[in-house]
Structures are given as structure tokens and as C-alpha cells.
Amino acid sequence: MKDKIEKVSIIISKGSLEGIYPGLIMANGARAEGIEANLFFTFFGLDAIHAKRHEHIKLATVGNPGLHFATWAGGLPGVSSLMTHYMEHKMEALDIPSIPDFMEMIYETGAGIFACKASVDLFGLEKNDLIPQVQDIITVGEFYDMAAGGEIIFT
Amino acid sequence: MTTTTQQLDVELNEEGFFVHPEEWTEEMVPELARREGIDEITDAHWTVIRYMRAAFAANGTGPTVRALGKSSGVTIMELYHLFPKGPAKIAAKIAGIPKPRGCI
Numbered sequence: 001m002k003d004k005i006e007k008v009s010i011i012i013s014k015g016s017l018e019g020i021y022p023g024l025i026m027a028n029g030a031r032a033e034g035i036e037a038n039l040f041f042t043f044f045g046l047d048a049i050h051a052k053r054h055e056h057i058k059l060a061t062v063g064n065p066g067l068h069f070a071t072w073a074g075g076l077p078g079v080s081s082l083m084t085h086y087m088e089h090k091m092e093a094l095d096i097p098s099i100p101d102f103m104e105m106i107y108e109t110g111a112g113i114f115a116c117k118a119s120v121d122l123f124g125l126e127k128n129d130l131i132p133q134v135q136d137i138i139t140v141g142e143f144y145d146m147a148a149g150g151e152i153i154f155t
Numbered sequence: 156m157t158t159t160t161q162q163l164d165v166e167l168n169e170e171g172f173f174v175h176p177e178e179w180t181e182e183m184v185p186e187l188a189r190r191e192g193i194d195e196i197t198d199a200h201w202t203v204i205r206y207m208r209a210a211f212a213a214n215g216t217g218p219t220v221r222a223l224g225k226s227s228g229v230t231i232m233e234l235y236h237l238f239p240k241g242p243a244k245i246a247a248k249i250a251g252i253p254k255p256r257g258c259i
Binding site: 025028029031032033034094095096097105108109110 | 219220221222224230231232235239240241242243244245258259
């Protein structure tokens with residue numbers, strides 16, 4: 001029998017659409033496999049759990065060579081919103097939930113959702129600026145304690 | 156394969172899923188559930204198991220947890236309570252259908 005992963009701790013550090021989704025998909029997928037999962041949001045990744053911002057996460061259209069169009073075009077007004085809408089439309093067709101719905105769903109799977117204390121302090125945030133599914137604001141040391149014995153994935 | 160598997164007289168793959176879903180009967184459910192660590196089958200378990208069978212019969216594949224949460228009438232939180240080791244995966248094993256594939 002192959003070794004089985006028992007626990008994952010996934011760090012989300014980026015605040016773009018393409019920076020947030022992979023970590024959410026991995027956390028949700030881990031729970032579906034019966035793997036214990038904890039999500040940690042740090043730096044701009046905090047936007048994914050920011051009550052006022054998580055509905056407005058945008059695709060990065062500048063500095064994103066994967067989009068295959070000129071950098072100057074990506075910077076034109078409205079392009080990021082347009083591309084985000086396009087992407088959201090495609091995701092909806094595949095039944096991929098929006099970020100707010102995904103956070104709610106991941107919470108329901110029993111995964112832990114945590115915010116990084118240094119980042120919360122840096123951005124001048126408080127617990128009530130974050131979505132109610134956030135369990136706690138924790139330090140890096142507490143993160144390592146929680147992650148002990150499992151895999152750590154940084155995104 | 157273990158001796159307990161032979162008692163059910165069905166062919167299971169390496170991961171423990173039915174190779175021939177048509178061999179499954181409801182009478183096998185308590186034994187299949189016991190092997191997954193579920194000793195008591197509640198009505199809610201049956202709702203999910205029967206939904207898995209119906210979805211497989213209709214689509215040729217089992218639903219993911221998200222699809223189960225949206226369509227089976229059992230919430231995602233409740234699904235994880237019923238099948239802590241992964242609702243879609245464990246319910247598929249107990250329902251005698253292949254492992255559902257899907258990333259969400």
C-alpha cells in the first residue's frame with residue numbers, strides 16, 4: 001500500500017484570482033479525500049477572507065504572461081475586470097464556486113481557516129474585518145505547531 | 156484480497172471500490188460501512204447511498220462532494236459528519252460504485 005498523506009497545511013499568500021483558487025481547490029480536495037486540512041492566509045492572500053474584499057478578487061492581467069497578450073494591453077482600464085468576468089463565467093459553467101461560496105464550503109468540510117497575525121497587523125485589520133469562518137489569527141510559530149506532522153504547501 | 160472481502164463475494168479494485176457495480180445489493184451495506192469505520196447506518200446515510208446509486212445509474216459516474224451537497228438534500232457539513240473520511244469517496248465505496256472523479 002502506498003503512503004497516504006494524512007494532513008496538509010496550505011498557505012495562500014497572493015490576492016489575485018489565480019493566486020487564490022489553487023489553494024482553495026487543494027484544501028477542498030484534501031478534505032474530500034479524508035485528509036485533514038488547514039488554510040492559512042497571509043499578505044495579500046488575506047483578501048480571500050476579507051469580508052468586504054473577497055467578492056471582488058481580480059485576475060492579474062499585468063505581469064501575467066500566461067494570458068498571452070501584450071503587457072500594455074493588460075494595463076488598460078477595465079481589462080482586469082473584463083478578464084475576471086470572463087474567467088468567472090467559465091468557472092460557473094464548470095460549477096466552480098465563487099470565492100465567497102468556496103470559503104463557506106471549505107468551512108463546512110471541517111477544514112481550519114486561519115489568518116496570519118503579522119499580515120493582519122501590517123494591513124491594520126481586526127478579526128471582525130474578516131469573514132466569520134476564520135477560526136483565529138495566529139502567529140508563524142502557532143502555524144508550525146499546527147502544521148506539525150503534515151505537509152506544508154505554499155501558494 | 157482479504158478474507159472478509161471474499162465473504163461478500165464481490166470483486167473490489169486496489170482502492171476498495173466495486174469492479175462490477177451490478178454485483179452490489181443493499182444487504183451488503185452494513186458490512187461495507189463497517190469496513191469504513193461506520194458502525195451505525197442512519198437514515199441520512201441511506202439517503203446519500205441511494206442518491207449515489209441513482210446518480211451513477213443516471214450519469215455513469217458518482218457525484219463529487221459539491222454535487223452531493225447541492226443535490227442530495229444533505230448539507231456538506233452533515234455529509235462530512237456522516238462520512239468523515241471523505242463523503243463522496245466513502246459513500247461511493249459503500250454504494251458499490253466507482254470512485255467519483257472531479258476536482259471540486
